[in-house]
Amino acid sequence: MPAPNGTPVKVTRTPYVLLLPLLVALVLFSQPVQAQRKAPVVQFSGIVMAADDSAAVLPGVHIYVPKAGRGTVSNPLGYFSMPVLVGDSVVISYTGYQKQHYKIPNNIGDAITVIIELSPDTAYLPEITIFPYPTEQLFKQAILAMELPKEEEDIMKRNMDATLLALMMENMEMDGSENYKRFSQQQIMDSHNRYFIRTNPFFNPLNWAKFIQSIKRGEYSRDKK
Structure with missing residues (x-):
């Protein structure tokens, strides 16, 4: 292509081999972001009760996610509510009762309500x-x-x-x-x-x-x- 003064200008083209590493890097860095977007926040709530004949509500039960370091405690009526992510493994722990694990399932919407029954941990x-x-x-x-x-x-x-x-x-x-x-x-x-x-x-x-x-x-x- 000639310049305005009539001098020819040399045009260089970037080879596709140089653009390939850049595309691979963009794909690798975009995967963690997509993985985070695939785990929506779910409002996990419910009531904790005793599994024995009394069927009484249990206040002060610890409901937490060990890997994330977050959790809550049930109120005097045994009710709790906390935000979790899909796939989180929630631990329900209370003194004198057996510990339980609950995994947040997929395709449940933005909220889930459960009734958790804890079995007594009897030691003779x-x-x-x-x-x-x-x-x-x-x-x-x-x-x-x-x-x-x-x-x-x-x-x-x-x-x-x-x-x-x-x-x-x-x-x-x-x-x-x-x-x-x-x-x-x-x-x-x-x-x-x-x-x-x-x-x-x-x-x-x-x-x-x-x-x-x-x-x-x-x-x-x-x-x-």
């Missing part, structure tokens, strides 16, 4: 005998008829002496709960008396009236003591 433990007495009455009689050694009985009586217990209680320091209670009472008193002068109970006429009445009743008499 070996029998354990707590004590060899058939009834509680026989157990009490055996305890009452038990003869303790004389030395241990004497030690027990010395440790349970009323004077010793009173002395121990008098010299025992306050524990954590008593210290916290005392500290809380002091804080309440400080906040209560923050904006006025603290009164002295000795100058309270009501306290004096109660004291005089108690004297008349003889509460402080020597004979009563």
